[in-house]
Amino acid sequence: MRTAKLINDPADIVSxxxxxxxxxxxxxxxxxxxxxxxxxPKAEGKVGLVIGNGSGHEPAMIGWVGPGLFDVNVPGxxxxxxxxxKLVKGVTAADRGAGVLICVSHHAGDLxxxxxxxxxxxDEGIDNVEMAVLWDDVGSAPRGREQERRGSAGLFFVWxxxxxYAETGATLSECKAMAEQVRDNTRTLSxxxxxxxxxxxxxxxxxxxxxEMIIGVGVHGESGTGTIPVPTADxxxxxxxxxxxxxxxxxxxxxxxxxxxxxxxxxxMELAILNRRTSQILAERDIRVHxxxxxxxxxxxxxxxFAISLCRVDEETKRLYDAPAVGAGVQFTPPGDSTVxx
Amino acid sequence: MRTAKLINDPADIVSxxxxxxxxxxxxxxxxxxxxxxxxxPKAEGKVGLVIGNGSGHEPAMIGWVGPGLFDVNVPGxxxxxxxxxKLVKGVTAADRGAGVLICVSHHAGDLxxxxxxxxxxxDEGIDNVEMAVLWDDVGSAPRGREQERRGSAGLFFVWxxxxxYAETGATLSECKAMAEQVRDNTRTLSxxxxxxxxxxxxxxxxxxxxxEMIIGVGVHGESGTGTIPVPTADxxxxxxxxxxxxxxxxxxxxxxxxxxxxxxxxxxMELAILNRRTSQILAERDIRVHxxxxxxxxxxxxxxxFAISLCRVDEETKRLYDAPAVGAGVQFTPPGDSTVxx
Numbered sequence: 001m002r003t004a005k006l007i008n009d010p011a012d013i014v015s016x017x018x019x020x021x022x023x024x025x026x027x028x029x030x031x032x033x034x035x036x037x038x039x040x041p042k043a044e045g046k047v048g049l050v051i052g053n054g055s056g057h058e059p060a061m062i063g064w065v066g067p068g069l070f071d072v073n074v075p076g077x078x079x080x081x082x083x084x085x086k087l088v089k090g091v092t093a094a095d096r097g098a099g100v101l102i103c104v105s106h107h108a109g110d111l112x113x114x115x116x117x118x119x120x121x122x123d124e125g126i127d128n129v130e131m132a133v134l135w136d137d138v139g140s141a142p143r144g145r146e147q148e149r150r151g152s153a154g155l156f157f158v159w160x161x162x163x164x165y166a167e168t169g170a171t172l173s174e175c176k177a178m179a180e181q182v183r184d185n186t187r188t189l190s191x192x193x194x195x196x197x198x199x200x201x202x203x204x205x206x207x208x209x210x211x212e213m214i215i216g217v218g219v220h221g222e223s224g225t226g227t228i229p230v231p232t233a234d235x236x237x238x239x240x241x242x243x244x245x246x247x248x249x250x251x252x253x254x255x256x257x258x259x260x261x262x263x264x265x266x267x268x269m270e271l272a273i274l275n276r277r278t279s280q281i282l283a284e285r286d287i288r289v290h291x292x293x294x295x296x297x298x299x300x301x302x303x304x305x306f307a308i309s310l311c312r313v314d315e316e317t318k319r320l321y322d323a324p325a326v327g328a329g330v331q332f333t334p335p336g337d338s339t340v341x342x
Numbered sequence: 343m344r345t346a347k348l349i350n351d352p353a354d355i356v357s358x359x360x361x362x363x364x365x366x367x368x369x370x371x372x373x374x375x376x377x378x379x380x381x382x383p384k385a386e387g388k389v390g391l392v393i394g395n396g397s398g399h400e401p402a403m404i405g406w407v408g409p410g411l412f413d414v415n416v417p418g419x420x421x422x423x424x425x426x427x428k429l430v431k432g433v434t435a436a437d438r439g440a441g442v443l444i445c446v447s448h449h450a451g452d453l454x455x456x457x458x459x460x461x462x463x464x465d466e467g468i469d470n471v472e473m474a475v476l477w478d479d480v481g482s483a484p485r486g487r488e489q490e491r492r493g494s495a496g497l498f499f500v501w502x503x504x505x506x507y508a509e510t511g512a513t514l515s516e517c518k519a520m521a522e523q524v525r526d527n528t529r530t531l532s533x534x535x536x537x538x539x540x541x542x543x544x545x546x547x548x549x550x551x552x553x554e555m556i557i558g559v560g561v562h563g564e565s566g567t568g569t570i571p572v573p574t575a576d577x578x579x580x581x582x583x584x585x586x587x588x589x590x591x592x593x594x595x596x597x598x599x600x601x602x603x604x605x606x607x608x609x610x611m612e613l614a615i616l617n618r619r620t621s622q623i624l625a626e627r628d629i630r631v632h633x634x635x636x637x638x639x640x641x642x643x644x645x646x647x648f649a650i651s652l653c654r655v656d657e658e659t660k661r662l663y664d665a666p667a668v669g670a671g672v673q674f675t676p677p678g679d680s681t682v683x684x
Contacts, residue, residue, distance in 0.1 A: 002536055002646050004553045004572040006612040016575075017611045020618030024602075024634040058610035194344050199611060211346045230346040233358075260366075265607035265644045268400035268671075269359045269541060270348040276362030292366040294671050296638065302607045302646065304344050329610075329636050331673035 001195055002302060003202045010200040014055045014077060021062050025328035028066045034086065036062050036073040037093050047166045047175045048072070048094030051103045051159075052087050052110060054079040056199065057219065059330050060298035061159075068325030068332070069163040070103075071096075078200055079220050081109035087117035091129055099128035099172035103159070103179065105151025106135040107220075130172055132179035134158055136188040136309065138247045139216025139225070146184075150218055153261035153298050154188035154309030157321070160332060164323035185312040187247050189240045192217040192263060192305030193230060199301060206303075215240060219263075219300050233270065237277040240308055245285065248312065252286035256310045257321060262296040263305035271295070271306060278308060290318055297330060343537055344644060345544045352542040356397045356419060363404050367670035370408045376428065378404050378415040379435050389508045389517045390414070390436030393445045393501075394429050394452065396421040398541065399561065401672050402640035403501075410667030410674070411505040412445075413438075420542055421562050423451035429459035433471055441470035441514035445501070445521065447493025448477040449562075472514055474521040476500055478530040478651065480589045481558025481567070488526075492560055495603035495640050496530035496651030499663070502674060506665035527654040529589050531582045534559040534605060534647030535572060541643060548645075557582060561605075561642050575612065579619035582650050587627065590654065594628035598652045599663060604638040605647035613637070613648060620650060632660050639672065 007013050015034075022031040030039050042048065051061050052074035061073040074090040076082035082090075091100045104114045114131050121129050135146065136154035158179050165178045193213050195206040206221030208214055213230045214223060231239070250256060260275045262268070271294040282289055290313055313321060325332040349355050357376075364373035372381050384390065393403050394416035403415040416432040418424035424432075433442045446456045456473050463471050477488065478496035500521050507520045535555050537548040548563030550556055555572045556565060573581070592598060602617045604610075613636040624631055632655055655663060667674040 002552070002607070004535055004555075006535065006572065006575045006578060006608070006648075007615055008574045008576050013611065013615070016618050017614045020614035020616065020621070021610075021636070023621040024600075024614070024617050024636050056609075056611065058614065193346055193348065199609070210344070213346075230348065232350045233348045234350050236348060258366075264609065265344070265646075266348065267398075267541070267606065267643050268363075268638070268641065269355065269398065269643070272359045272362035272366070272400065273349055273355070274362065275366050276358050279362070279365040294363070294366050296610070299610065301609050301611070304607075304644065306348075327673075329673060331669075331671060 001197055001204060003197045005199050007199065013199055014075065017055065018075060021328065028326055028328045029062065032093065035090055035093055036065050036075065038065055038071055040067065042071055042096055044096050045098050046096050046169055047098045047172050048096050048100040049103060049163065049166055050074060050090045050094045050100055052076060052082040052090065052113065053105060054081055056301055057298050059296065063327045063330035064159050066326045066328060068167055068323055069159065069327055078198065081113045084113050084116035084120050087113060088120050088124065091121055091126060099130065101172060101175050102129065102131045104131055104133045105155055106133050107150060128172060130176050132176045134179060134183045136183065136186045137218065138187050138189050138244060140218060143247055152188040152190060152219055153259060153307035154186040154311065156259050156297050156309060157186050157257060157311035158182045160325060161317050161320040163325055164320040182311060182317060186309065187244045188307050188309040189215065189244050190217050190305060190307040191215045191236060191240060192303050194265065194304040195221055196264065196301035196303040217305060219298065221300060233273045234277045237274055237281065241278060241281050244308060244310055250287055250310060250312060254312050255288045255290050256312050257290050258292040259297065259309040260294045261298060261307045261309065263303040264296065264299040265302040265304040266306050268294065274306060291321065343539055343546060345539045347541050349541065355541055356417060359397065360417060363670065370668055370670045371404065374435065377432055377435055378407050378417065380407055380413055382409065384413055384438055386438050387440050388438050388511055389440045389514050390438050390442040391445065391505065391508055392416060392432045392436045392442055394418060394424040394432065394455065395447060396423055398643055399640050401638065405669045405672035406501050408668045408670060410509055410665055411501065411669055420540065423455045426455050426458035426462050429455060430462050430466065433463055433468060443514060443517050444471065444473045446473055446475045447497055448475050449492060470514060472518050474518045476521060476525045478525065478528045479560065480529050480531050480586060482560060485589055494530045494532060494561055495601060495649035496528040496653065498601050498639050498651060499528050499599055499653035500524045502667060503659050503662045505667055506662040524653060524659060528651065529586045530649050530651040531557065531586050532559050532647060532649040533557045533578060533582060534645050536607065536646040537563055538606065538643035538645040559647060561640065563642060575615045576619045579616055579623065583620060583623050586650060586652055592629055592652060592654060596654050597630045597632050598654050599632050600634040601639065601651040602636045603640060603649045603651065605645040606638065606641040607644040607646040608648050610636065616648060633663065
C-alpha cells in the first residue's frame with residue numbers, strides 16, 4: 001500500500017483538489033465558495049439536483065456536475081459528509097424555481113446532515129426541497145432490509161437517469177419517485193484486493209493482506225465477509241454475480257445496464273476480463289445488456305478493487321440513460337449520435 | 343506493489359481482455375480476428391489510421407478507436423509490439439481507398455515491426471501506406487536529439503488532432519505531415535511513485551522504494567534520472583514543468599492544451615492538485631490554456647505515476663482538437679455543444 005502522496009499541506013488537500021479540478025474543465029464546472037456548480041446553469045423552471053459527499057472518491061461527484069447531470073456538488077472533507085449549512089447553500093445555488101432534490105448516498109453521516117439541511121432550509125423559508133435516500137450495496141444488508149443498505153457505485157444509474165429526467169421538466173415529486181424507482185432496480189457488489197491509505201492521516205482505511213480479497217467491501221473500506229485467497233477473474237464474477245442476480249432478482253428477458261466500476265487502482269485490463277465473464281453469464285441467463293461501462297466513476301482513493309452493478313431498465317429509463325450528458329473528466333453516453341463525418 | 347491479479351490463465355490475458363473490452367462497447371468497437379476495429383467504418387475515400395502497440399496500457403489504444411479517432415488498433419502481447427503481418431492485416435482493415443497511415447509511438451520494437459510491415463505491404467502490392475513515427479518524452483533524450491525520444495502520454499494530442507483531420511478528407515501525405523507537426527509541438531515528462539507487476543510474470547517492471555519518486559520514467563517502467571524523496575505536489579510540478587517549458591520552448595502568448603495523464607494508480611485527487619499548480623505556472627508565464635484533461639488515457643498497469651503533457655496549438659489544431667470524437671470508455675471533447683435541454 002502506497003503511503004506517500006503527491007499533495008502539499010494535508011490541511012489544504014480538498015480545497016486544492018477542487019481548485020485544480022475546476023481549473024481543468026471551466027466550460028463544464030466552476031468552483032463557487034466551496035461548491036462545484038454548473039458553468040452553464042440549467043434552464044429556469046426545472047428541478048435542481050444537489051448531492052453532498054465526502055471527498056476522496058473522485059471523479060465522484062465533481063465529475064457528475066454538468067448538463068444532463070447534477071447542478072451542484074457539495075464536497076465535504078475526506079470521507080466525511082458536508083455539514084447542513086453547506087448543503088443549504090448548495091440548495092440555494094441549484095434552485096431554478098421548480099424545487100430542489102437533495103440526493104443522499106445512504107451513509108449515516110450523509111443522511112444525518114441532509115435531514116438537518118432540510119430542517120435548516122425550512123427554517124429559512126426554503127420549502128420546495130425534498131430528499132431521496134439511495135442505496136444499492138447488497139453486501140451491506142440482507143434482502144428484506146434494503147433500506148439499511150449503503151450507497152455504492154451502482155448509484156451511477158440513478159444519477160445518470162435522474163439527471164436526464166430533471167432536464168425534461170419533470171416535477172420535484174416525479175424526480176424523487178424516479179430516483180427511488182431506479183434505486184429499487186439497482187444492485188451492486190464490490191470486492192477489493194488492496195486497501196488504501198487515508199490521504200491525510202496516511203493510515204490504512206482497511207486491512208487486506210497481499211494475495212487476499214474481500215467481497216462486500218464498502219466505499220470507505222468498510223469490511224465485508226472476511227478475506228479469501230484471490231480467485232480467478234471468472235470465479236470472482238461467478239460468485240459475485242450470482243449474489244447480485246438472485247437479490248432483485250434479475251430474470252430472463254430482463255434488460256439491464258452494466259457498470260464495472262474501478263475503485264481506483266485496478267487495471268483496465270482486469271476490468272475488461274471481469275466484464276467478459278459478466279457478459280457471458282448475462283447471455284446464459286437470457287438477460288439482455290442495453291449498455292455497459294468500464295471505468296473509474298467512484299473511487300476509494302487507490303484501492304485495487306471494483307464493483308459490479310446492474311440496473312434493470314425499461315423503455316423510459318433506457319431513453320433517459322442514453323440522453324446526452326457532459327461531466328468533467330468522465331465519459332457518459334456520447335451526446336447525440338456518433339457520426340462525426342465533416 | 344500488488345502482485346495478485348484478477349485474471350484467469352495468464353496465457354489468455356490479452357485475448358480475454360480484448361473480448362471483454364469490445365463486449366462493453368459494441369456500438370463503438372468490435373473485435374475482428376485479433377484487431378480492434380470501428381463498428382461503423384469511416385466513409386470511403388478518407389485516409390485510414392492504424393496503430394499497433396503492446397497491450398497493458400489500457401485504455402490505450404483500444405479506447406482510441408472510433409469516430410474521429412483511429413480506424414484500427416493492432417494489439418500485441420503485454421508490452422510487446424505486434425508483428426508485421428498483423429499490422430498489415432490492420433492496414434487492410436483500415437483501407438477506405440485513400441491510403442493508410444500507420445502511427446508509431448517511438449519504441450524500438452514498434453518501429454522495427456512497422457518498418458517490416460511497410461515492406462510486407464509493398465510485397466503484397468498494397469502501396470498507399472505511410473508511417474508517422476512519433477515521440478514526445480523529454481526524459482528520454484536531450485534537446486537536439488528529439489528523434490531518439492520515446493513516445494509517451496502526450497501523443498494523446500497527435501491522435502486526437504490527427505483523427506479529426508483524417509475525417510475532413512485530408513490526403514495521406516497531409517495526414518502524415520499533420521501528425522509530425524503536432525508531435526513537434528508536444529512535450530511530455532513523467533514521474534512515478536511506485537512500480538507495477540508485469541501481469542503475466544508478476545515480476546516488478548521497475549524498482550521504486552516506498553517514499554521515493556522517479557522523474558523521467560518511461561511507459562514500460564524504463565528508469566529516468568534516479569529516485570528522489572517524494573516532493574510536494576507543487577515542487578514536483580515546478581521541477582517538471584520547467585523542464586518541459588524550456589524544451590520546446592513554450593513562450594508567453596503561446597496557447598497550449600494540457601494533459602495530466604494517470605499512469606494507473608494515482609488518485610484523481612492528486613491529478614487535480616497537480617493540475618492546480620500547472621495552471622498557475624502557465625498563467626504566470628502568460629501561456630494560455632485552450633483545454634485541459636485529467637485522467638487515465640494511457641497507463642502502465644497500476645503504476646502510481648503521471649505525466650504532464652503540453653501541446654502548442656493554433657487555430658487549425660484547436661478546431662481539430664475540439665472536433666467530435668467517440669472512444670470506448672474514454673472522454674474526449676464532448677461532441678457538439680453541451681446543451682442538453684429537451
